[in-house]
Amino acid sequence: MNGGNGPQSYAQNSSYQRGATEVAKEIIREEIDKKLDIKQLSSTSMDPFCIADFGCSTGPNTFVAMRIIIEAFEDRFKKEGLTPEFQVFFNDLVSNDFNTLFASLPPERHYCAAGVPGSFHSVMFPKASLHFAFSSYSLHWLSRVPKEVTDNTSPAWNKGKIHHGGAKREVLDAYASQFATDLDSFLNARAHELVDGGLMALLIPAAPDAIRESHTSTITEVECEVLGSCLMDLAKKGVVDEVKVHMFNLPVYFTFPYELKALLKANENMDVQRMEMLNIPGKQELFPNPTANVLYLRAVLQGVLEKHFGSGIVDELFELYGRKVADSSFFFDPENQDLIVIFVLLRRKMRT
Amino acid sequence: MNGGNGPQSYAQNSSYQRGATEVAKEIIREEIDKKLDIKQLSSTSMDPFCIADFGCSTGPNTFVAMRIIIEAFEDRFKKEGLTPEFQVFFNDLVSNDFNTLFASLPPERHYCAAGVPGSFHSVMFPKASLHFAFSSYSLHWLSRVPKEVTDNTSPAWNKGKIHHGGAKREVLDAYASQFATDLDSFLNARAHELVDGGLMALLIPAAPDAIRESHTSTITEVECEVLGSCLMDLAKKGVVDEVKVHMFNLPVYFTFPYELKALLKANENMDVQRMEMLNIPGKQELFPNPTANVLYLRAVLQGVLEKHFGSGIVDELFELYGRKVADSSFFFDPENQDLIVIFVLLRRKMRT
Numbered sequence: 221m222n223g224g225n226g227p228q229s230y231a232q233n234s235s236y237q238r239g240a241t242e243v244a245k246e247i248i249r250e251e252i253d254k255k256l257d258i259k260q261l262s263s264t265s266m267d268p269f270c271i272a273d274f275g276c277s278t279g280p281n282t283f284v285a286m287r288i289i290i291e292a293f294e295d296r297f298k299k300e301g302l303t304p305e306f307q308v309f310f311n312d313l314v315s316n317d318f319n320t321l322f323a324s325l326p327p328e329r330h331y332c333a334a335g336v337p338g339s340f341h342s343v344m345f346p347k348a349s350l351h352f353a354f355s356s357y358s359l360h361w362l363s364r365v366p367k368e369v370t371d372n373t374s375p376a377w378n379k380g381k382i383h384h385g386g387a388k389r390e391v392l393d394a395y396a397s398q399f400a401t402d403l404d405s406f407l408n409a410r411a412h413e414l415v416d417g418g419l420m421a422l423l424i425p426a427a428p429d430a431i432r433e434s435h436t437s438t439i440t441e442v443e444c445e446v447l448g449s450c451l452m453d454l455a456k457k458g459v460v461d462e463v464k465v466h467m468f469n470l471p472v473y474f475t476f477p478y479e480l481k482a483l484l485k486a487n488e489n490m491d492v493q494r495m496e497m498l499n500i501p502g503k504q505e506l507f508p509n510p511t512a513n514v515l516y517l518r519a520v521l522q523g524v525l526e527k528h529f530g531s532g533i534v535d536e537l538f539e540l541y542g543r544k545v546a547d548s549s550f551f552f553d554p555e556n557q558d559l560i561v562i563f564v565l566l567r568r569k570m571r572t
Numbered sequence: 573m574n575g576g577n578g579p580q581s582y583a584q585n586s587s588y589q590r591g592a593t594e595v596a597k598e599i600i601r602e603e604i605d606k607k608l609d610i611k612q613l614s615s616t617s618m619d620p621f622c623i624a625d626f627g628c629s630t631g632p633n634t635f636v637a638m639r640i641i642i643e644a645f646e647d648r649f650k651k652e653g654l655t656p657e658f659q660v661f662f663n664d665l666v667s668n669d670f671n672t673l674f675a676s677l678p679p680e681r682h683y684c685a686a687g688v689p690g691s692f693h694s695v696m697f698p699k700a701s702l703h704f705a706f707s708s709y710s711l712h713w714l715s716r717v718p719k720e721v722t723d724n725t726s727p728a729w730n731k732g733k734i735h736h737g738g739a740k741r742e743v744l745d746a747y748a749s750q751f752a753t754d755l756d757s758f759l760n761a762r763a764h765e766l767v768d769g770g771l772m773a774l775l776i777p778a779a780p781d782a783i784r785e786s787h788t789s790t791i792t793e794v795e796c797e798v799l800g801s802c803l804m805d806l807a808k809k810g811v812v813d814e815v816k817v818h819m820f821n822l823p824v825y826f827t828f829p830y831e832l833k834a835l836l837k838a839n840e841n842m843d844v845q846r847m848e849m850l851n852i853p854g855k856q857e858l859f860p861n862p863t864a865n866v867l868y869l870r871a872v873l874q875g876v877l878e879k880h881f882g883s884g885i886v887d888e889l890f891e892l893y894g895r896k897v898a899d900s901s902f903f904f905d906p907e908n909q910d911l912i913v914i915f916v917l918l919r920r921k922m923r924t
Contacts, residue, residue: 267619268698305698309686314677318670322689325666332697334661334686337674345684346620346657 223317275358306331366394382448385441411489575669627710658683718746734800737793763841
């Protein structure tokens with residue numbers, strides 16, 4: 221993600237990701253009201269109530285989400301005559317711009333704030349120290365690019381492409397397998413950290429099951445495909461090394477509802493309480509013109525692109541990308557399917 | 573403090589401040605071994621053991637201190653057959669470079685790490701959520717410059733100087749009064765955050781009582797005096813506005829042992845368990861030449877100077893300062909008194 225607060229920053233170009241939390245707001249309130257088992261948490265209910273956002277980025281989306289969540293808990297606790305203090309932990313990779321995050325903390329917040337640097341695929345908190353975990357638009361980021369896709373001896377070698385969007389079946393399978401491993405690490409780490417009965421809400425971008433069946437692509441997948449083709453264009457012009465393009469793949473996977481359901485069910489420590497597809501505004505509505513789309517994709521991907529290719533090519537790459545998007549009718553055709561967002565509520569099982 | 577890891581960063585120029593923790597190491601171990609009342613903390617001893625460093629800066633000193641403290645606790649807990657998990661909170665102002673701090677966290681650490689942005693003169697944590705608080709070389713930073721010293725109608729107006737070092741009595745009194753207010757805010761905030769029986773260790777730079785009696789200055793105070801004279805030189809050359817120099821004062825105060833003792837005793841929530849002057853290497857030993865002295869002072873003060881005067885003057889200012897230090901025999905005369913460091917151990921009284 222692009223740090224800082226400038227015109228190309230994630231902070232200024234992440235309204236798309238915020239949409240999901242806004243849409244999920246009522247469900248989150250409803251679930252917290254229904255599912256928070258104060259009795260089960262009673263041994264700790266006088267202690268601060270600890271909440272973590274995994275993959276918080278630089279804001280402001282995380283602040284919106286935390287406000288919604290804390291208001292829901294406050295209302296729920298009020299019914300029992302309780303007014304615990306809240307402590308919110310903002311987690312993201314060490315490379316996240318925490319300075320920007322901290323500088324933009326809302327002054328009127330109802331919680332003590334802390335930043336926790338590190339990969340959410342590992343344990344980040346002491347055992348049974350969190351009461352509520354949240355993660356929005358983060359779990360599609362993989363811990364690594366699947367090995368096979370950059371191995372030119374593998375049937376999953378993703379030559380000339382940078383993602384599973386528009387790639388062959390073996391590539392999608394390699395990505396799916398990495399996602400399964402990563403999700404399991406994530407769930408087990410959270411199972412360590414959550415108190416018995418602690419809740420976790422996830423918002424995960426995914427592709428409709430129909431997409432997998434029809435072997436078509438979502439708009440987001442096509443974006444990755446077009447960006448990959450722009451990189452190949454630059455390779456042909458000699459601006460980047462072609463081998464470098466073959467070695468580059470985005471560590472991003474969009475799961476499918478049926479697949480996610482099976483993976484969550486397989487975890488021994490967590491109970492699925494609710495799983496629901498959200499109806500959020502699609503990209504066609506939010507990015508009505510190519511410029512907005514370019515700014516959005518650049519805010520999300522610039523860091524990972526610069527790390528691999530250096531900072532020299534990014535302007536030229538997104539200029540080219542912008543032209544291809546402008547020339548294509550695909551992106552702005554409401555018939556084409558966009559990503560969906562899956563809301564999941566999980567409960568930490570009792571430790572035996 | 574200068575962020576980052578470059579040659580002028582605080583991270584590279586803070587070995588002087590680290591000295592105190594190294595010297596205090598054995599006292600800290602001894603006190604933790606003697607004073608940790610596991611029974612009193614027993615209701616929470618199965619929860620993570622929470623430690624905070626208030627005014628941690630960017631490292632590496634805070635990591636050295638946290639290692640020493642955690643090893644002492646681990647040894648103490650081992651005697652009782654306990655092995656709690658540790659959570660360490662690194663606190664400093666929002667303007668602190670947390671990105672650098674997080675990037676340099678020791679990979680082999682025995683604790684979960686979190687950063688907490690905000691002024692330690694306010695409450696930063698939920699009630700009774702910390703077991704041990706620490707602060708080293710931070711409490712001499714005031715929350716603000718005392719109003720009177722920049723008020724040209726006040727007898728404490730500190731015209732042409734930037735600190736109480738070498739200034740008139742009224743200036744020292746104004747600084748002392750601000751320190752008393754700030755220390756009280758600090759102690760009350762920590763009293764809110766610490767569990768009953770929780771301990772707090774402080775390392776506070778101070779001037780020997782003899783300095784106040786003899787109306788002389790420590791080396792550190794003379795450094796501030798010389799830096800102030802350099803700013804006035806630049807004002808006379810027209811490089812900075814003279815009024816700006818009159819309006820600038822360092823928000824830093826060096827207390828005296830007798831004064832600190834009285835202030836600590838007056839606090840209702842904290843019991844002084846131990847108070848001791850530490851014998852740490854003085855500046856003459858650590859900065860045997862002017863260049864080292866300049867780098868040290870610049871790492872500490874550049875931020876606060878740039879905020880007031882802009883970034884344009886800092887190079888010229890420290891070049892001038894370096895020449896004055898080199899020309900002076902004062903700084904390198906072992907007869908001249910340096911700051912001392914006071915170690916204090918406090919215990920949070922039982923809430924009634």
